Amino acid sequence: MARPIIIDTDPGQDDAVAILVALASPELDVVAITTVAGNVPQPLVTNNALLMCELAGRTDVPVYRGADAPLQRELNTAEYVHGPTGLDGADLGEPATRANDGHAVDFIIEACLGATEPITICPIGPLTNVAMAIAKHPAIVASIREIALMGGGFFAGGNTTPVAEFNIFVDPDAASIVFNCGVPITVFPLDVTHQVLVLPADLRAFRELGTRAGNAVAGMLEFYERHDVDRYGMAGGPLHDPCVIAYLLDKTLFGGKPCRVDIETESELTMGQTVVDWWGMTAEDPNAVVMNRVDRQGVMDLIMGRIGLL
Numbered sequence: 001m002a003r004p005i006i007i008d009t010d011p012g013q014d015d016a017v018a019i020l021v022a023l024a025s026p027e028l029d030v031v032a033i034t035t036v037a038g039n040v041p042q043p044l045v046t047n048n049a050l051l052m053c054e055l056a057g058r059t060d061v062p063v064y065r066g067a068d069a070p071l072q073r074e075l076n077t078a079e080y081v082h083g084p085t086g087l088d089g090a091d092l093g094e095p096a097t098r099a100n101d102g103h104a105v106d107f108i109i110e111a112c113l114g115a116t117e118p119i120t121i122c123p124i125g126p127l128t129n130v131a132m133a134i135a136k137h138p139a140i141v142a143s144i145r146e147i148a149l150m151g152g153g154f155f156a157g158g159n160t161t162p163v164a165e166f167n168i169f170v171d172p173d174a175a176s177i178v179f180n181c182g183v184p185i186t187v188f189p190l191d192v193t194h195q196v197l198v199l200p201a202d203l204r205a206f207r208e209l210g211t212r213a214g215n216a217v218a219g220m221l222e223f224y225e226r227h228d229v230d231r232y233g234m235a236g237g238p239l240h241d242p243c244v245i246a247y248l249l250d251k252t253l254f255g256g257k258p259c260r261v262d263i264e265t266e267s268e269l270t271m272g273q274t275v276v277d278w279w280g281m282t283a284e285d286p287n288a289v290v291m292n293r294v295d296r297q298g299v300m301d302l303i304m305g306r307i308g309l310l
Contacts, residue, residue: 002029003120003248006108008066009241010038010125011048012082013089013224017217017303018124018241019049023056024306025249031111031119032062034104038125038170039078040086042068045125048086050095055213056310059097066104067128070171078166081227089223090216108133109140118145120248123178124241126167127151131174134181144183148248150241151175152261152274153190154290161272165190168263169272176263185288187261188243189274192254192291196243196299197236198225205304213310239303246299247291253302255293258286 005028009015022028033053035045046065053059069075082088100107108129112119121144123130130147133140151167158164168175179185198221206218225237247254260277262284264270276290 002027004029004031004115004117005120005122005248006031006034006111008034008036008104008121008123008125008129009049010036010040010045011052012039012086012125012241013220014239014241015039015124016048016052016087016220017239018245019052020056020213020217020310021242021303021306022245023053023058023061024309025245027249030061032064032107034064034066034108034129036066036104036125036129037068037075038167039082040084041075041077044086046099047095050097050099051087051092054095054097055092055216062100064102064104064107065099067132070126070128071131071173073171073173076170081224083223087220089219089221092216104129105132105136109137112140112143113137115143118143120144120146120148122244122248123147123149124244126170127174127178128171131171131177134177141181141183146184146186147178148186148244150188150193150244152187152276154274154276154278156190156194158273159190163270164272165274168274172263172265172272175272176265179261179263179287186247187288187290188240188247189290192256192294193240193243194238195294196239196296197234198239199236202236202300202304206307209308211310213307217307239299242303243294243299246302249302250298253295253298254291256289256291259288259290260284260286261288261290
């Protein structure tokens, strides 16, 4: 039986690839895609999610528009990475479909409460929607199998401030709620996602698929990688968000360990830092499995194979 998941996202080129891989995978039942302002504002993130459903031929998957701002802070966006549309590099136009009626937070609550088996929530953007759903109806935690999220960094530091990764920095208050909700959490921080680089040979391979999806992915990633290549001197751009979906499809590709993770919400200097007790230096019980190892080629082969199905 396919594993039911909700993808909570702010597309973003790497989010877009994650969505495409999930939609191409029969092992996963994508119950819905919920959108949150992050990489670009609403309604662009919602339009981008709709475009990915259309590109994958999966307009049966509902898209719900969610939060347009963090819980307590002003929205920070990342057009400097993703371009003004969030999906620069692929000329996909405007979506022909529209988002479903209703708010993403209400949908998450209803889906969890009505699920015949526990749902996995996959936040690959700021955690605003998920935190709002938990705060509004705490009983949903009993219906959540796992929260598998991309966010944070510990030894790798941050990519938005010296210590904070973008998804957590945008809404640290929401992240604090989620990490303390009691649901099993699996985290894919920069420490692991910076190992999954898209190399020139990968871009060529996407184009050589000869499909609309393959060309779109190649174009998006070619645009997207320039920022990290310039900043870090990397050989290619990191595929952050697809790591979450790759893990759901093949857990053997990743390694990590249970840790206590806390989120800085007070200090402006270190706002949004994920404080990971990797060495067990406190008496606090672990609240997340934090990944730090990955089979980079295995992840790329999986992503390439699934995009090739579209």
